[in-house]
Amino acid sequence: MLRQEIKKLVVYGLFLAILLIPMVGFKSTTFDPGRAFKILGVFMAILALNLVVKIFRSRKKEEVVAQKTPFSERCAEQINRFPKIFTLGGLLAVAALFPMLADNYMIDVAITCLIYVCLGLGLNIVVGLCGLLDLGYIAFYAVGAYTYSLLNLTFGVSFWAALPIGIVLGMIVGCIIGYPTLKMRGDYLAIVTLGFGEIVRLVLNNWDSLTAGPNGLFGMKRPALYYPDFTEDGFAWAAYYLKSLPALYYCILVIAILTIIGVRRLDNSRIGRAWIAIREDEVAAELSGVPTTWIKLLAYALGAAFASVAGAFFAAKLSYTNPNFFLFMESAIVLCVVVLGGIGSIPGIVIAGFVLIGAPEVFRGLENFRMLAFGAIMTTMMIIKPEGLIPASRRRRELHESEEIKPKD
Template sequence: MSMTRGSRKSWQYFGLGLAWFYLLLWPLLGIRDGELHFADAFAVWLRVAVGATICFVLYRLGKAGRLDGVLSPLAAARDAVGDALGRAPRWMLLAPVIVFALAYPMLTNRYAQDVAINVLVYICLGLGLNVVVGLCGLLDLGYIAFYGVGAYTYALLSVHYSVPFWVCLPICAIFAAVAGCFIGYPTLRMRGDYLAIVTLGFGEIVRIVINNWMALTGGPNGILGIKSPGIYIPHFVDGSFSFEYLLLRKLEYLYYIILALAAFTIVAVHRINFSRIGRAFEAIREDETAAELMGVDTFRFKLLAYALGAVFGGLAGAFFAARMRFVSPESFTFIESAMVLAMVVLGGMGSIPGVILGALALVALPEAFREFELYRMLAFGGAMAVMMLVRPAGLWPAARMGKRSDDTE
């Protein structure tokens, strides 16, 4: 009897969800030119309802054990594949990924290359924020400020002093780290929601300063005329040897630059994760009071986490300015911080592959569904909500997240 009641209640909730979905969908498709239309919204809703009903019926049958004859062999095959991949050498798994990443510009068009560049930029940002949020457990809602510091540092040095991009990269990283220390020092004595609110405030302060400091940043007009990255290549003319300076303006060249920066970020964050510093970050994340009692200087390590995370944001900002050749305050709003934080949470806090998957999900998938422009973001938001319900730890949870001795006992 209880099973019947539980099943009936689940179907009631499912029906309410479909009705709520129609109430959201109808204003998007049913109000046009001052008139009310119901057919288009109902047609889209009907297709979604049929698909959702099929999935829900399969889910209920699986919960009741009526699909064990099909699900058990699939689970066994999944476990066997997982064990085989776990025993395989790491280079066998990474080699195809590296080859595909290097050959990607040769296999795709300009639009696909542009999307890939955006994904790689957000991978750098997501991994930088992952150091702060995922490893150290500090909720930062103003991370995009370091992205802006890196972008404006390169823009100013390039426009006013003609400093090359490669020289500016470490300078941008240093300036972003200093900005991280300035923002982190007065805020890291707070915890929880108070820390999130203060970091949000500092992020907005940086954006407002950029927007109003006309003499330095150009204010809302931004900075134009930023130089693209360039390299010196050997040049032979009539038997004489010299070096020619080549500007890397093509998308495929920019792709390889951000690919190198993303690879550097992945390796650096991986090394941080499995170092003594990474262990200290995790101790602070799990229990800051216990970590302090065990001798971890929590304030200095939290400040270090802010500085390290800001470094990768500064590098991504420098590349962004070099790629766009124009920067303005509109590129560094709170919605960008929320976007990067969503990548970290969706992919799995503390997980490098998870952050990469999160960046792909939040940047590449909306582009893949661009033809459904009217309701693609609605479907995308619904998919994210379902993902958080099905896998609350993220697409690829961190292996060491929350693994404590008292939990295993």
């Protein structure tokens, strides 16, 4: 094991050196070796620390018969002993106070992060719980955005009234896309869903009479809050449109919280257990009495519903929508959120949404190299923690099964 870990350290170190030294050394026209090797040293120190931790754990496991609880699990146990209501209350307080402490740019980034959190949680139903690789998930995002845009511009329907219509249409499109793929698995499923996603985008891009084609739709009203107003003419309902970034932040924060609650309830329900059974072994699940056809369609439909909500808010926030917003790369980013956070893990996906969308902004100072730095960080992260930032317990056991020590006879 030690030889393999040292070999990994050398290979990863060379990989990072090839990426980082040219990237950060040429901040201007001249090469700055001190800056380049300083940043490389930080990454090498992280890899070396990871190697030392692995060696320490392996030797400690050899000395004892029973496996001792890892430090991360002991920390998680201590956190779990703390009342969850206080932990959640603290997180909600930080989220509520954030717009008061940040500028408009950071609030806008946080809104984008929360949109991708909603998308990641919706895709988690399809990929994380049901085990269906969907590479065209962004199509449901587009359905929600265009549903609200068309309803608002054509019939003057408000955001809250258009939301349930967008959810229903998203679920219908999810079933339409999901039904032909019910018998497909693996690479074939991924290719077909990718094709459906591109079909939706091309339809939106070429249906000029309905969607205005590549020019897009603009002029949609922002979400509004309605309150009673007493005037000289009597009682009436007044509307307060959420035009400022802090107001839009609180709106998407409420949507994200409701999405988290909904996905968590589904995960702990009988339907969630049926999804997990299909993910682990579809044949065994079907023989056990699970209606795999309808359960898989339900996964597509519910995942599409959450994406439609996020898409409607996205269109309302920008007051503009365009088919180029819904490229395949967006589906890939949402899938990265699910994988980086931990497949099937709701807290991991929430954190990954902020890390994945916020990290490019942190590296904005690197200018043209910021996406390369972002890719290097992603690669390093998945090497060190392949199960994700906060993995689900089942996923963690699957990836670290070889590290478990069996008791001696």
